[in-house]
Amino acid sequence: MRLHHLEVTAFGPFTGSVAVDFDQLSGAGLFLLSGATGAGKTSVLDAVCFALYGDVPGDRAVAKRLRSDRAPADVPTRVVLEATLAQRRFRITRSPSWERAKRRGTGTTTQQASVVLMEQVGEEWRTLTTRLDEAGYLVSDLLGMTLTQFVQVAMLPQGRFQAFLRSSAEERKRLLERLFRTERFADVERWLRERRVELRRSSESLNADVAEVVSRISETAAVTLPDDWDVHDLSLPAGDGAVATWARELTESATEAQAVTSGAAMEALAAESETLAALDAGRVVAEKQRGLRAAAEEESRLVAGAEAQEERVRRVDAARRAEAVTGVAELADKARRDHERAAALASRDMTLTEAGAAVDRIASQLSQARALVPVQTRLSDVDRELESTGAQRDRLRGQAREQARLADDLPRKVQTLTASLKAATEAAAALPALRARVAAVDEVARLEREIAEARTRHGSARAAAMEARTRYLDVRQARLDGIAAELAGALAVGADCPVCGSHDHPHKASPAEGAPDAAAEKAAQATYDNASAEEHARDQHVRDLATRLQLAQEGAGEGEESTGSLTERLAGMERTAAGEERLRAELAEAEESRARSAELRADLEARTAALETTWLHLTDERERLERQLRDLRGDHPDLDALLAALDREHRTATTTRERLEHAARAAEALATAENTLAATAARAGFETPESALSAALPPAQITALSDQIKTYADRLATARAALDSPEATEILATDAPDLPALSMAHRRAAESADAARSAADTAANRAARLDALLRDLGQALSAWTPVRNDLEVVTRIASFAEGKSSDNQLQMSLSAYVVAYRLTQVVAAANERLAKMSDQRYALEHSAAKGAGDRRGGLALLVRDDWSGESRDPATLSGGETFVVSLALALGLADVIMNEAGGQMLDTLFVDEGFGSLDADTLDDVLDVLDTLREGGRIIGVVSHVTEMRERIPTQLAVTKGREGSTLQILGI
Secondary structure, eight states, X not given: OEEEEEEEEEETTEEEEEEEEHHHHTTTSEEEEEEOTTSSXXXXXXXXXXXXXXXXXXXXHHHTOOBOTTSOTTSOOEEEEEEEETTEEEEEEEEOOEEEEOSSSSSEEEEOOEXXXXXXXXXXXXXXXXXXXXXXXXXXXXXXXOHHHHIIIIIOOTTTTTHHHHSOHHHHHHHHHHHHTOHHHHHHHHHHHHHHHHHHHHHHHHHHHHHHHHHHHHHHHTOOOOTTOBTTBOTTTTHHHHHHHHHHHHHHHHHHHHXXXXXXHHHHHHHHHHHHHHHHHHHHHHHHHHHHHHHHXXXXXXXXXXXXXXXXXXXXXXXXHTHHHHHHHHHHHHHHHHHHHHHHHSOSSSOHHHHHHHHHHHHXXXXXXXXXXXXXXXXXXXXXXXXXXXXXXXXXXXXXXXXXXHHHHHHHHHHHHHHHHHHHHHHHHHHHHHHHHHHHHHHHHHHHHHHHHHHHHHHHHHHHHHHHHHHHHHHHHHHHHTHHHHHHHHOOTTOOOTTTOOSOOSSOOOOOTTOOOHHHHXXXXXXXXXXHHHHHHHHHHHHHHHHHHHHXXXXXXXXXXXXXXXXXXXXXXXXXXHTHHHHHHHHHHHHHXXXXXXXXXXXXXXXXXXXXXXXXXXXXXXXXXXXXXXXXXXXXXXXXHHHHHHHHHHHHHHHHHHHHHHHHHHHHHHHHHHHHHHHHHHHTTOSXXXXXXXHOOOHHHHHHHHHHHHHHHHHHHHHHHHHTSTTHHHHHHSOOOOHHHHHHHXXXXXXXXXXXXXXXXXXXXXXXXXXXXXXXHHHHHHHHHHHHHHHHHHHHHHHHHHTOSTTOXXXXXXXXXXXXXXXXXXXXXXXHHHHHHTTTOEEEEEEOSOOTTOSSOSOEEEEEETTTTEEEXXXXXXXXXXXXXXHHHHHHHHHHHHHOTTSOOOOEEEEESOGGGSOHHHHHHHHHHHHHGGGGTOEEEEEOOOHHHHHHOOOEEEEEOOTTOOEEEEEOO
């Protein structure tokens, strides 16, 4: 980080605009920021911090008073800083929130804080962001430090630059981690922890898989686990080898048992096969004997029924010969029925010739009537046209009368619409002002309620702030009253008293009961700061509400009209204004209607006259067409009735002729069918058709009789074939086998075979199951072993990295060890300066031991006094010694950061006050050390009002205070 230019306006004691050209001061390297007390030396450093971080260090941040009290009201507070951060040049323009005069009316309003962050790219300045949060993140990332860390490392403010020396190990660790970017080592620790948890879960899961397989092996083999085995933790005492050996032995035993049971099963199956063969042979002999005896009985029964068989054969033969006669008889019956129906329908009053003549006569009359259909159609069209023309004529006459009436009404309607439109236009123009007034009246009522509540809360916050301030002052005074006891408690044996300088402490002061310490004072101060901030926020809120109320009251006006009356008047005016567009459209439509009405009236009169002429012509045509139809129609009411009557007569005559023709044809077909029936019966061997029909049988009955005939013949042939076989006589002479005894012998042999086979199957399944489980166990152990080994390795490494392992003798975590190494570098760099500034008396020591309240060791700092040979806590140093040691430590920290590739270059360093506590010799040594810092190209700004400092450092940035505000001036260049 290198500062180039700073411009401050209305900030702190600077009422106007002042500027600092740090590039001009860089030539000297070491410059003095001098000025009287209260002139604003520290405000220059505050301006740098505010430009970078939007805040200032120390108690001034709590006060929230960055704007100059004497700055003109129209001059905004602003800080502009140009600086190089991470090898990139930026311009940062910031303004804090401040109270400015309102642009309208009286009173003030809050101007919110703002920022503009720009980067120089070539010759162009590019805006990166105007958001407060984004600018803060970007600057913090570029510097690698928060405001508090930046102040400890680069700013060294008044009374606070020794904070790094006296900070706790945890605070020191957080700062060094951020400065040297050692987060990756903490990430390694976190990864090792997460990896350990992940592997432990995987190991437990895989161990459960192994335990499950072991349990299944135990269950399959029907054995229990050894007493010293835990199925859920097989890592000890069984181990992988013992578990595998145990499973392998069980598998081998099961395989041997399978071989024994398989042999016994084979023997039992052979015995069962022998008894089954004997049983089957006995069953065959018994079945043959039963068959031969049944065949003899069947033959005797069939021979006795031979006559019935002959009768069935005769009936089937006669029925099959009668089938041809039956079909012809059915055709003859059908012809007879058709003749009877045709004769019943045919007319007996008319011959076929007379019926034909009647059909021809009626057809001629029907043709004459159909020729007049077009005349009838035209007559109907003329009637419809007459009705339509008359209706149109009457409608046009009514429309003409309506247009005459509108010609009298439209002028009055146009006059009325014109007046209504004027009223609506005036209401629309007055609406915005009335709406704004109603809204302002509502806003005044709401803000009056809010400001009353806000003032109540502000009063409570102000009372709380006063009470917290009183409490803080009481605690502070009580601590000051007992400060002797607090100093006595910090004295070490042999250390110098910071008050009298003595090495002996014969009568140390002791604290009174309940006396507050620094922590109590700090807590009381924090409570007071929070209450003060709350009171300020409440006050700002009341001011803002008051301003908004004043604006609302101005908008509401000074009239005495009530809110309800205003709302009612607004609603009425809105209703009136809402009809403006409608009235405008209606007026335009009325004026257009007046012009259209005159044109439409003339058109209606012309169309009415044309329709009257058409109506007269149609009336003449209608009379002529009626005369043509009247001569042929006769007694019928119209032509359609005549046509319907003639059509009915023609259909009746046609039907009569067709029935007479059908009856003649049916008589001829009946005679032919009767002759064919007689001839067919003679050919089939029957004397008459009636004898043939009596011999006929249904097809189902013929089929049944045929089946009976065939079944009889087949059964008789089968029985005789069985009795005629060569072995029939021998089989019938053989004794019947004892089937129950043979069945009992086979059943006993089968039961023995089933039992042996079941035992063999059980042994085989157990052996196969154990063999498969043995393979599953091998796979589970193969999957678990590497994970378990990795877990052991990761657990040891993670414990070592966390500082919890016995192998880690320092009990330090990896990240703490790296930070401790960096701290060692810082201490080494600081001792080079401290030796010169303390006349070779003091040196810093980095201790790996735990400090008071530290969770891990490695970051403790001690001060070694080479005159006494003792190392002691930095808290025992005197004020001047603390300043020297802290300055050396801060300079060493800056040196290491500059030399660290991953750190930020701190090319600008400020030291604010503290030199007044040094004696002349020590001051010379310190200034000599500061003077050497210029060799690295850095700019060192020393803030002091010590006269000797002004003599030793010629290049100065002088701050001069006056009644009109402080000013800045560079001297010595």
